[in-house]
Amino acid sequence: MTEATATSTHHLARARSFLFVPATRPERFAKALASGADAVIIDLEDAVAPADKDAARHALLLAMLSLNPAQRGRLLVRINAAATPWHAGDLACVREWVTQGLGAVMVPKAESVAGLADVARAAGPCALLPLIESVAGLDAATTLAACPQVLRLAFGHLDFQADAGLACAADESELVPVRLALVLASRRAALPAPVDGISPGTQDTVQLASDAARGRRGGFGGKLCIHPAQVAVVNAAFTPSATEIDWAQRVVAGFAAAGGGVFSLDGRMVDAPVMLLAQRTLAHRRDDNQAG
Template identity: 65%
Template sequence: MNAATPLGLARTFLFVPADRPERHARALASGAGAVIVDLEDAVAPERKAAAREQLAGSHAALPAAERSRLLVRVNPCGTAWHDEDRALVARLSGQGLAGVVLPKAERAEELAALAAAVGPRGVLVPLIESAAGLAALDALANAAQVLRLAFGHLDFQADLGLACDADEAELVPVRLALVLASRRAGLAAPIDGVSPDWRDRERLQLDAARARRGGFGAKLCIHPEQVGPVHAALGPSAEQLAWAQRVNEAMHAAGGGVISLDGRMVDAPVLRLAQRLLALEAQAAA
């Protein structure tokens, strides 16, 4: 999949329950790069069937441009609800649904069935939430239709019996593994997990800054008030944008190759970094 797409460059992915259809359009209007309508954790077992119908109704009422920013988190493979979720996804994909988030992703074969459901234009986002998912990172990242990996760090901690402090130092190698697997597969930068207390603005800022330092390009959000701070924290600064513009202009003026700018060598990898920063800003403006 092409990482330089709106969803590949999106910095915020906002969850909204599938059984709250009145919130779906509002979530899309929040400024989030993408919205994930959740059929999994946010919906009680006895409401799964109704939630699917409510999602189908709200999706049909959306403009085409909004449907292209909507993803559905289905229930995990092997659960009683997955097959019907996949059938709904196939139906909605024909109406412009952007793609699917698969929780507890652990096998590339599971993604193959979803790829067939979303069609060639749909994208997949495997959510890594277990030791088995971590072990299968490269296979998941290289599966057809995968655009980005996402880290479900709270479920991951539960799966391994970890008891992390706020800095989550124990998860540094796991986050790096997602970044490395994404790079090897040519995917967009991965999506970091949620900050569960949406009222704690300081914690959110620290979590987003950690994601940025660690090579993540986006973050999962659980409340609209998280969208603005996360979007700002994961974007380039004014100084970085000015530098990127100068690099881009200098390289084009020189016709490529290696040049010197401000006493430092600028070559193709530096140009790619500058162009990525500019693309992020252009996507934000759009």
């Protein structure tokens, strides 16, 4: 199996919703896994105070032992960034988490191949999700996407705005070229579609739905969530609708009937690029209860 094939068949490659849970709240892990989220990110970084980092690592391991293998495979751990005092402590523990069946490691402030290589050496055979959160990370995105063990890119757009000195409007039109750059970097490396950043308003479902729809239109395949109430909206946004599935099936059937030639469907021309879009739509068809 080639590396590209292995990446495309990883159980987190098609995950739509990634729900953050603080590592200091192990009683929430199972609840988060039962929320409908395709993946759960145990956060050792922003959600954990400096004085609690050691206890959080220990609590994470104990909590993992209480989960079944399928649940562990849906877990990611967001470790602390390389420039922090807690990064080395995370790397000292990550191999044990992987041994217990951890699905992937999210690497914040990803900016260099060397930094990803350090995490890969510590983790062993585990998927990595570099989190692009800075201008330096954006500059390195194509190189990072091509690194061994990288499963998908993720966008930390709030940190990116702060690093770049941006003050984005609600529609974040200022970030359109940045998001496109991550989609193109993923495509060059034959990775699954990247994961978009959070929507801060946990009760604003209108804005969340708009953000998720924008992400899907822009080539993203999933979104980070900070509250269980966001999961269903995100899953729906990144799942083809019944109308889209019906259209895609009719395209495939019509293309076969036309012997692979150009034909007309609903008054519009259908050729090879439209066929490819239909195939991709069908590839993302899924049961809404399916996770990961």
